[in-house]
Amino acid sequence: MVKKTMLSSNAATYGMLLLWALIVLFPFYWLVTTSFKEIGDVFRGPKYLPWVDFTPTTKWWYRMWVVEGRMLFRPLVNSLVIATSSSLFAVTFGSMAAYALERFRFKFGPMKNRDIFLWIVSQRVMPPIIIALALFVMFHFAGLLDTQLALIFVYIAAHTPIAVWMMSNFISQLPISIEEAALVDGASRTQAFFRVVLPMIAPGIAATFLLCFIFAWNEFLFALMLTGGEAQTMPLLIAAQHFQRGPQWWDISVLALITIIPVVILVVSLQRYFVKGLIPIGK
């Protein structure tokens, strides 16, 4: 009797899990298959199964990499440069600030450590549109509109608060004695931080870098407002497709999948740090 109810509740659990798995996976399936469909199969659609109700073709993938390579190349490089460098800076600045707030005592007017920490982290609360128009005006005066540098600056500012928040979780769990040993042995604070502290929190650094990279890689609003043809990023290239060439779903699908691939590679290779590092348990 007990066994029977357990069996049926197990079946119900798997049934519900598989239902949600289907909801998650079907749009991905649609994106992948559309990138292999002929024009006619898209417009006479919907067509569901390759080799059953449509014959797949690789010509859109070929065309995007080979024929339209020039169109693709610049945004891809821009995205890689901007996301990688801004995340590196955000993680470096963020862990330095988190370390400083954890190990030193500050007092700027009425603001002490806790207030400074809250001020930094609360920057994330403000909707980005509030500063986006002002940044447009500022970068217009600085001559930085439509440059990689503009987006790198903005993404560092946008993601450093996340880095501070995550890194302070990790640093607060470190025993202070190891650094003190290094300091007694004659290392400077800076040496102790870079040679002793950072290596100990490598998983946290990986998780934080991954998160900042994904945010920067997928970011759309700032890129839309602050760049044009030169510093265009991948999300912008994808968004522009429909307005420039009409609903060419096969090309859009190829571009979307090209954009997803680096993120999937990063997440799979850093996966064990990701879930562990995202919400440190015990604080």
Place this chain on the structure above:
Amino acid sequence: MNAKKRKQRATEFIEQRTGRAFLAPTVIILLALTLFPFLLTIILSFSRITFADGVQIHFAGLANWSRLFADARLWNALSNTLILVVFGVSVQFLIGLWLALLVNRKIKGQSFFKVLFLLPMLLAPITVGYMGRMMFSYVRGPINDIFHLVGLGRIEWLISGDVALLTILLADIWQWTPLMFLMLFVGLQAIPKEFEEAANIDGAVGWQLFRHITLPLLAPVAIAAILFRTVEAFKIVDIIFIMTGGGPGLSTESMTLFAYISGLRTFDISYGSAISFTLFIPVLLSIGVFLAMTRRYRTVTFE
């Protein structure tokens, strides 16, 4: 003795300077690229800016503000945004909690489901927008095709002004339920097993166990997750930009989209600044209300 003291003071001074140097990059970049533009937005909202010959900024008093509060488009965008925040976050929380409880059971393939359920939040929201356009297409979309086959008829997902906001909501739920799931799942894993075992011995099962043991212990994580998603949800723009562009008519226009269109498409930056600043008010209000409502639960202690 005196020399030792002086040396100690010198070390302290260097230490203090090192600390400030460590904090400086973060503070400087936030002052320059967050606080300064924030103040500039306020100034711009009281000005008129022209780009005709060189940039000229004139003081315009309350002109933008009186125009804004008389603009029906503001209330439309505000209510659309609030609908997306309230319904989006609640549904994401409920589904996320449900999935987290399911995956938290002792099941085979736990890590498979965990990774699978996270996938949508890794996508760029504009990609999700395009996926939504393909899925919900009136003639060529698989959803209408399946609805038609089972006799539900075709729905004007993106064409009808009455339905389009719901369609946006569905896409947003699809993308962001994973984040709720992730935070709640990690929260569930952190609950010591002894609590549930002890309650089990006392005879608590199923709903009772959930209501009186699991839920109170999960409350701090749940509150953090809801607050985080609420703040993020107010920022919605990318999915709408691709799926409907704010239409049909203005039926899906969010605050951010409204500010962008006014600011950079019709190129009225000062009006756009007033609109975007207005978005801060409901964000701060909702945080305040939420924190006041949940004060009781945040101070829950393990006893």
